[in-house]
Amino acid sequence: MVKPSKKIERDIARLERFRDLFSELFDGPEPRPGLVQEVAIAAGESRQAYADHDGRMFPVQDDIYLTPNATPMTHWKSAFHDASDLDPMTVVAAVDLAIGRAQQRLEESREREKGVVGLIAAILRWPSDLREAVGPSPGQKRAAQALGVIGQILVGACATAVGAGVIQLAVWGYQVITAALR
Structure with a gap:
């Protein structure tokens, strides 16, 4: 078990990587080769970090399917479907919220470690x-x-x-x- 501050730093890096790759995929006109796979891998890597730092779950309606407890990491691809009520800005905002909470915990953790x-x-x-x-x-x-x-x-x-x-x-x-x- 590493110092809590080191773990939180890794969590922040994972969340930021997912957010940045997702934003690149969303903002770009044509995704570069391998970008979708990178986003999927980053989503998997950051899933636990999102949960650890109070990442919220929300319902997502895809066509006729309703997922009551979706997270940006599990449903990021839904943001690109017209029939989904999950939009890319919601994904980015939810991840940014978790990053902000992690940064707050990082400051508190560093103080406790002194x-x-x-x-x-x-x-x-x-x-x-x-x-x-x-x-x-x-x-x-x-x-x-x-x-x-x-x-x-x-x-x-x-x-x-x-x-x-x-x-x-x-x-x-x-x-x-x-x-x-x-």
């Missing part, structure tokens, strides 16, 4: 980072679980040692102050 709290979060995130980095095969999953448990024990031990050190430092500071006041 200082001691961010350092502690990074240390506590380490076992899950390790498990996520391991591949999907059953043997790798078992190894990742074992390493994750060991990592959690190590993180717990380190957190306990740091906590005890902070308490010891506070006691020592109290003793020094009270001795100086006597």
Whole structure:
């Protein structure tokens, strides 16, 4: 698991790529070779990012078919059909809304990652980072679980040692102050 700000930066890049490619397809008189495929791939890549950043769903009427929960990523091609009530500007506006929300979350995330709290979060995130980095095969999953448990024990031990050190430092500071006041 990467830092939340890095994940959000990737999400923004995916959403912007989809929006830019879709706009190029919509605005251009004749699509360049491979553009439709690029838009489809970008839609797939950005689908989760759109959902993660409060991308809204809306009903889309295509001819006689009504899709109650459509997203720009799943129904972008409908924007080019005359019988659809989904227009290209709605697709772009919905994606821009998700990009704006992601940028807001990015700023908040960067603030939270600063200082001691961010350092502690990074240390506590380490076992899950390790498990996520391991591949999907059953043997790798078992190894990742074992390493994750060991990592959690190590993180717990380190957190306990740091906590005890902070308490010891506070006691020592109290003793020094009270001795100086006597």
